[in-house]
Amino acid sequence: LSPQDIIAEGCAVVRDPRRLRHLRDVHRVTPGARLTVGLAGGQMGKAELTALSDEQATFHFEPLAETPPPALPVHLVLALPRPRMLARTLEHVTALGVKDITLLHTRRVEKSYWQSPELMPEKIHQHLVLGLEQARDTQLPDVTLRRGFRPFVEDVLPELLANRRGLVAHPGMAQTCPRALTEPTLLAVGPEGGFIDWEIDQLLAAGCEGMHMGPRILRVETAVTALLARLF
Ligand code: SAM
Numbered sequence: 376l377s378p379q380d381i382i383a384e385g386c387a388v389v390r391d392p393r394r395l396r397h398l399r400d401v402h403r404v405t406p407g408a409r410l411t412v413g414l415a416g417g418q419m420g421k422a423e424l425t426a427l428s429d430e431q432a433t434f435h436f437e438p439l440a441e442t443p444p445p446a447l448p449v450h451l452v453l454a455l456p457r458p459r460m461l462a463r464t465l466e467h468v469t470a471l472g473v474k475d476i477t478l479l480h481t482r483r484v485e486k487s488y489w490q491s492p493e494l495m496p497e498k499i500h501q502h503l504v505l506g507l508e509q510a511r512d513t514q515l516p517d518v519t520l521r522r523g524f525r526p527f528v529e530d531v532l533p534e535l536l537a538n539r540r541g542l543v544a545h546p547g548m549a550q551t552c553p554r555a556l557t558e559p560t561l562l563a564v565g566p567e568g569g570f571i572d573w574e575i576d577q578l579l580a581a582g583c584e585g586m587h588m589g590p591r592i593l594r595v596e597t598a599v600t601a602l603l604a605r606l607f
Pocket residue numbers: 543544545546547563564565566567568569570586587588589590591592593594595598
């Protein structure tokens with residue numbers, strides 16, 4: 376439940392059509408259902424659905440002392456995927472606990488992807504919330520859009536790597552993907568066509584380590600999910 380949903384102490388009304396559909400079609404709840412909900416500020420709550428219509432869902436809720444699951448110490452740098460894949464990938468990585476996401480332009484990212492409605496803040500928010508709800512988490516990730524590769528590498532990456540290990544997933548690299556990491560990590564994943572050689576050179580020169588995940592070339596969303604599961 377977000378602060379906008381809460382209309383009085385212990386009472387919330389959800390009107391967002393997408394969240395209503397999710398309640399009805401995915402959770403299949405009916406009035407009387409008891410749910411665990413995330414409240415703003417990272418707290419969890421117990422909620423009872425008191426009414427559900429096509430326009431709104433009304434809840435009585437009570438905050439719990441329970442805290443959300445721990446975050447993954449990963450800053451994901453993702454070459455902007457095609458819109459449908461972006462939506463699913465944001466949902467998956469949020470469910471896995473990533474709290475920092477940079478969506479980056481690279482040579483093989485279609486320019487039209489930057490015009491997609493999926494990049495509107497409210498759409499991004501929806502995908503993140505679906506991931507949080509799935510994982511019973513309440514801490515929204517930060518998502519930053521970077522439309523220039525060179526400015527990102529020159530102006531932003533050095534600061535990000537000052538207190539993180541940097542890893543770039545790229546088929547054919549000499550090093551295999553580590554099996555476990557215990558330190559904060561920046562993880563860069565390329566677009567559908569991969570990073571071009573010049574981009575890999577720039578990322579390595581900035582201090583990232585290249586690594587491969589074996590001979591199978593994975594779709595972006597599969598690669599990201601497998602990497603996160605393998606590393607942490
Ligand atoms: N033909 C592209 C290439 O060779 O780079 C394939 C790109 S793959 C569909 C999209 C992204 O997922 C890659 O840029 C990389 O970051 C990651 N990826 C997929 N499979 C990988 C693998 N086996 N090893 C390392 N990275 C992989």
